[in-house]
Amino acid sequence: MLQLIKRCPEYTLDYKEYCQELYDNKVVYFRPSNPDTIDEDWFSRTKSWYEKKEKGLVEGQSPSFHYWAVDDGKFIGEFQLRTEFTEKVLKEIGSIGYAVRVSEWGKGYGTKMLRLGLALAKEHGMEKVLFTINDKNTTSIHVCEKLGGKLEDIIKAYNEVEGEHMLRRYWICL
Numbered sequence: 720m721l722q723l724i725k726r727c728p729e730y731t732l733d734y735k736e737y738c739q740e741l742y743d744n745k746v747v748y749f750r751p752s753n754p755d756t757i758d759e760d761w762f763s764r765t766k767s768w769y770e771k772k773e774k775g776l777v778e779g780q781s782p783s784f785h786y787w788a789v790d791d792g793k794f795i796g797e798f799q800l801r802t803e804f805t806e807k808v809l810k811e812i813g814s815i816g817y818a819v820r821v822s823e824w825g826k827g828y829g830t831k832m833l834r835l836g837l838a839l840a841k842e843h844g845m846e847k848v849l850f851t852i853n854d855k856n857t858t859s860i861h862v863c864e865k866l867g868g869k870l871e872d873i874i875k876a877y878n879e880v881e882g883e884h885m886l887r888r889y890w891i892c893l
């Protein structure tokens with residue numbers, strides 16, 4: 720059964736494999752950690768940084784919570800939740816970031832992860848979440864609309880990886 724769990728040291732090398740798959744396939748819609756930086760000590764090296772992010776202690780950033788998706792011990796993907804609507808959340812990154820490892824695409828995991836993630840957002844006290852999706856990311860658009868995303872608008876956006884692009888903004892009420 721698919722579960723969203725808090726990051727934990729046991730899955731560090733599986734996380735690295737997942738990151739490697741996204742890198743090898745040049746996925747630009749979600750950038751995970753650089754797999755070359757991940758080794759057995761990576762979890763302990765980065766632990767305090769992620770704790771700081773959860774507490775909202777990183778200047779200018781919304782508090783953010785990082786979960787890993789695991790199905791019966793198999794690492795499937797990651798889910799990030801940002802609980803405040805900062806300018807960057809509203810205009811660039813949205814409340815949610817998530818990805819499924821490329822070898823597991825098309826098996827229903829993305830939809831399941833998002834469902835679980837929306838329930839988590841509610842547990843975090845959120846009443847709605849904002850999705851920002853590159854207009855060319857038709858799979859993510861499909862999943863978001865399937866789970867009730869209502870299109871607010873389509874705005875111009877830029878980042879280093881995606882370059883200039885059109886960004887769809889969707890709200891999902893929880």
Ligand SMILES: CC(C)(COP(=O)(O)OP(=O)(O)OC[C@H]1O[C@@H](n2cnc3c(N)ncnc32)[C@H](O)[C@@H]1OP(=O)(O)O)[C@@H](O)C(=O)NCCC(=O)NCCS
Binds near residue numbers: 819831853865
């Ligand atoms: C978006 C993503 C999470 C979807 O994961 P997934 O496990 O493949 O999703 P699912 O299998 O649950 O569903 C995929 C749906 O998209 C549909 N789909 C597949 N390719 C598609 C395409 N090119 N255009 C539109 N819809 C498409 C499938 O038919 C399926 O719909 P259905 O369940 O109604 O039949 C995955 O592609 C991914 O990790 N992408 C890279 C990171 C990313 O884009 N994250 C979101 C950033 S906003």
